[in-house]
């Protein structure tokens with residue numbers, strides 16, 4: 001990045017594998033949480049449908065506080081999650097979550113069945 | 116099924132570019148076994164990606180041929196209904212046993228959830244060593260240096276063994292499953308090649324009788340993770356009427372059989388058409404999982420799924436009307452160069468190889484996709500250390516269908532390591 005370009009804040013996201021392995025990535029706001037993983041080769045997010053909320057291969061589990069802060073799942077997301085494995089009360093599809101500066105420091109866990 | 120195939124004479128269709136666009140019809144079955152469908156879909160993708168046509172056998176229907184349009188339709192389960200049937204044709208004798216692939220919600224989810232534990236990722240991990248052992252046995256008994264039919268000796272044998280395991284079906288009688296699967300997918304429109312719709316119904320009722328015996332035996336024993344036991348012991352399915360039981364059996368038999376079978380044959384065929392890829396694979400076996408996705412894209416074992424619009428819907432500048440039949444042509448979406456670079460090439464190290472439409476999307480997305488991928492992965496992991504070359508000695512014979520993209524005969528000669 002050129003020196004004179006204005007520094008913009010980039011949030012850091014931590015993806016946690018089922019065995020506890022952590023992958024921290026620093027990304028631009030505006031992309032999806034799914035893209036944050038895929039663009040940085042984080043294992044466990046296949047994203048077969050490319051973010052169309054149509055495959056449930058980007059399933060992640062959030063901490064309760066983050067889950068509540070992010071608001072409700074849409075109906076389509078709800079229907080796709082209904083068929084996924086290891087779904088919990090705080091499960092989300094990562095392609096349906098937009099990365100914002102406010103997400104800085106979030107930890108998301110990925111289910112064992114996605115590896 | 117060879118007698119069936121002998122009767123199949125190639126049919127020459129007009130060049131699609133000589134046909135008026137509104138009359139362009141990609142559905143005739145004889146287009147497919149001769150490979151003439153590719154050019155039809157190429158023209159549709161380029162000139163009329165959302166396209167209406169009429170056909171004597173199937174009535175009027177919309178053709179959806181571009182990747183992203185397919186994802187849009189497939190994942191809109193509110194507007195596009197899977198009932199009463201998910202293939203292009205209609206039953207003429209009204210024999211369509213209900214199955215959850217052809218049900219909308221809420222019934223679909225309730226039934227799918229009953230059987231999905233049998234193919235859940237954790238369950239598959241437990242099956243892996245069993246499958247690997249069986250694959251090794253089949254491969255170790257293949258002749259080296261002489262030509263044989265790969266479809267029967269490997270693809271059918273392995274998928275049938277797998278199916279027998281998932282149903283906990285009497286292992287020695289497993290070829291019954293192959294037979295029922297083949298009859299179940301026989302199209303009424305290829306009647307002249309052997310199987311009438313009445314005959315098909317009679318064979319399916321035999322299948323039901325056999326499985327009713329298995330059900331009665333499982334219901335007496337504690338629940339375990341095979342399809343029949345799961346169905347018999349779950350409240351969502353325990354009260355199914357016999358035809359519904361049959362429908363769901365047909366779905367599980369056909370879903371898990373033909374598709375994986377075609378991919379096991381298609382992969383070998385692809386490696387021979389693109390020999391540089393086999394070299395790449397020998398040099399880097401870590402590519403196997405990526406290659407498996409590429410095989411499934413390149414082969415596209417199921418050419419289409421159909422829907423009925425429940426309301427008017429705008430797509431691609433056209434208005435699909437409530438009640439219209441809509442065909443999502445997966446076989447075409449997987450060749451869409453706006454989404455997939457050099458789509459006709461088979462590239463085992465393709466970037467984002469999982470991004471294909473072969474498994475569909477939305478709530479009906481293939482339930483067995485992980486199982487299919489695992490079976491193919493194991494097959495190739497076991498093939499590489501055993502043989503230096505898997506030579507296809509002549510062009511394959513294909514199934515005549517606009518739905519199942521499969522092979523009846525693929526002559527192969529194995530070369531020792």
Ligand code: HEM
Pocket residue numbers: 189215216217227234366367370371372374375378411415416417420473474475476477478479480481482483484486487
């Ligand atoms: C390469 C192999 C396979 C391919 C290409 C394939 C393809 C498909 C497709 C296209 C669908 C419909 C998706 C849609 O409508 O959006 C489907 C559904 C289904 N498949 Fe597969 N399949 C394969 C292997 C398997 C296996 C091994 C099983 C084993 C159980 C299986 C079981 C099912 C079931 C039960 C459904 C219905 C799902 C539902 O309606 O919710 N499939 N498959």
Ligand code: FES
Pocket residue numbers: 034046047048049050051052053054055056057058080093094095096
């Ligand atoms: S990427 Fe397919 S549902 Fe999120």
